[in-house]
Amino acid sequence: MAFKTLDDLTDIAGKRALVRVDLNVPMDGDKVTDTTRIERVLPTIRELSEKGAKVILLAHFGRPKGERVASMSLAPVAPAVAKLLGKPVAFANDCIGQDAEDAVEAMANGDVVLLENTRYHKGEEKNDPDFAKALAANGDIYVNDAFSAAHRAHGSTEGIAKLLPAYAGRTMQAELEALGSALGEPVRPVLAVVGGAKVSSKIDLLENLVSKVDMLVIGGGMANTFLAAKGIDVGKSLCEHDLADTANRIMAAADAANCEIVLPDDAVVAREFKAGADNETVALDAIPSDGMILDVGAASIATVTSRIDAAKTLVWNGPLGAFEIAPFDKATVAAAKHAANNTRAGKLNSVAGGGDTVAALNHADAAESFSYVSTAGGAFLEWLEGKELPGVKALEA
Numbered sequence: 001m002a003f004k005t006l007d008d009l010t011d012i013a014g015k016r017a018l019v020r021v022d023l024n025v026p027m028d029g030d031k032v033t034d035t036t037r038i039e040r041v042l043p044t045i046r047e048l049s050e051k052g053a054k055v056i057l058l059a060h061f062g063r064p065k066g067e068r069v070a071s072m073s074l075a076p077v078a079p080a081v082a083k084l085l086g087k088p089v090a091f092a093n094d095c096i097g098q099d100a101e102d103a104v105e106a107m108a109n110g111d112v113v114l115l116e117n118t119r120y121h122k123g124e125e126k127n128d129p130d131f132a133k134a135l136a137a138n139g140d141i142y143v144n145d146a147f148s149a150a151h152r153a154h155g156s157t158e159g160i161a162k163l164l165p166a167y168a169g170r171t172m173q174a175e176l177e178a179l180g181s182a183l184g185e186p187v188r189p190v191l192a193v194v195g196g197a198k199v200s201s202k203i204d205l206l207e208n209l210v211s212k213v214d215m216l217v218i219g220g221g222m223a224n225t226f227l228a229a230k231g232i233d234v235g236k237s238l239c240e241h242d243l244a245d246t247a248n249r250i251m252a253a254a255d256a257a258n259c260e261i262v263l264p265d266d267a268v269v270a271r272e273f274k275a276g277a278d279n280e281t282v283a284l285d286a287i288p289s290d291g292m293i294l295d296v297g298a299a300s301i302a303t304v305t306s307r308i309d310a311a312k313t314l315v316w317n318g319p320l321g322a323f324e325i326a327p328f329d330k331a332t333v334a335a336a337k338h339a340a341n342n343t344r345a346g347k348l349n350s351v352a353g354g355g356d357t358v359a360a361l362n363h364a365d366a367a368e369s370f371s372y373v374s375t376a377g378g379a380f381l382e383w384l385e386g387k388e389l390p391g392v393k394a395l396e397a
């Protein structure tokens with residue numbers, strides 16, 4: 001897809017840039033406890049500010065559902081942004097109307113102001129054209145740097161993009177380029193590794209992936225549903241027996257699309273779901289009736305790493321086992337480290353994201369070495385499902 005970036009902005013000194021960012025940071029009282037999301041939007045804020053733009057930040061916080069809920073104010077986030085940015089960030093009590101107008105009026109070139117939670121207005125989530133117009137009234141251009149909110153067609157992500165010249169910010173640009181390189185026009189062969197708890201939450205994702213990738217490794221609890229559909233007795237393992245038809249349909253679609261589905265070759269089973277539980281590695285025809293599969297075994301790890309070696313592009317979502325409780329993190333850690341090594345060696349373009357995946361890769365000390373790790377959650381998953389993201393679509397040049 002074609003979209004404009006900050007490189008297309010010339011002569012921006014003095015212009016009012018409305019910048020949609022993701023500042024939905026975890027808080028403990030008035031204190032920001034994890035600044036990852038703030039750090040991600042700093043490059044765009046800095047670049048615009050240094051070029052003399054008036055940088056007006058738009059963001060949501062929590063789910064106030066159109067009401068002014070005091071605990072969901074962005075006011076305490078402004079000083080946290082200022083601290084990391086290294087310059088003052090003013091705050092306006094509302095994102096539209098007189099308060100916003102006055103705050104913008106008071107700005108000098110290069111200044112940064114944060115406007116109050118866009119979701120304090122019902123028009124935000126309804127994508128009400130009048131609300132979008134009221135937002136747009138304070139800007140000359142619009143920059144979207146919040147990929148994580150791009151799966152929602154809201155006033156500050158979609159409506160406004162149609163009213164002003166619209167650009168992707170640096171983080172949005174990096175995300176779109178990484179995703180494009182993984183599933184848009186990837187270097188083949190492409191491998192997808194999908195794990196996690198359940199098939200039911202990832203049916204659309206699996207169906208989309210089998211039509212796009214050359215190899216699909218299925219691991220984690222969700223692999224049990226596929227194994228059971230193939231007639232394997234998975235004992236007391238997490239398994240959605242009612243989804244056997246779905247699993248068979250996905251395997252048939254993969255066959256038709258020439259996508260190799262790679263299921264586990266063996267299983268690490270325990271009697272209890274707890275760290276340090278007694279466990280054994282067994283063949284698939286020897287899963288004890290009172291046992292639970294909590295990870296894949298050494299034979300499966302060897303298969304997964306061989307597929308990683310065969311791939312030039314990797315898309316990863318979901319752990320291969322119950323990685324939060326040792327030693328059932330073994331396969332996830334081994335595969336993640338292998339992908340990280342191949343990436344560092346320049347042999348692999350590796351893109352990962354969604355839910356627990358970031359935590360799993362961090363746990364394996366692998367995240368830093370991946371080509372791109374998306375922290376976008378829902379938006380990343382919808383992209384893996386092949387859905388059009390309204391906030392991205394609205395940026396199309």
Ligand code: AMP
Pocket residue numbers: 195196197198201219220221222238293294295317318319320321322323324355356357
């Ligand atoms: P998801 O959010 O769908 O990516 O699922 C992640 C969760 O799946 C993690 O909390 C893992 O502990 C869990 N998980 C992975 N493999 C298994 C398994 N074999 N049995 C039970 N839970 C699992």
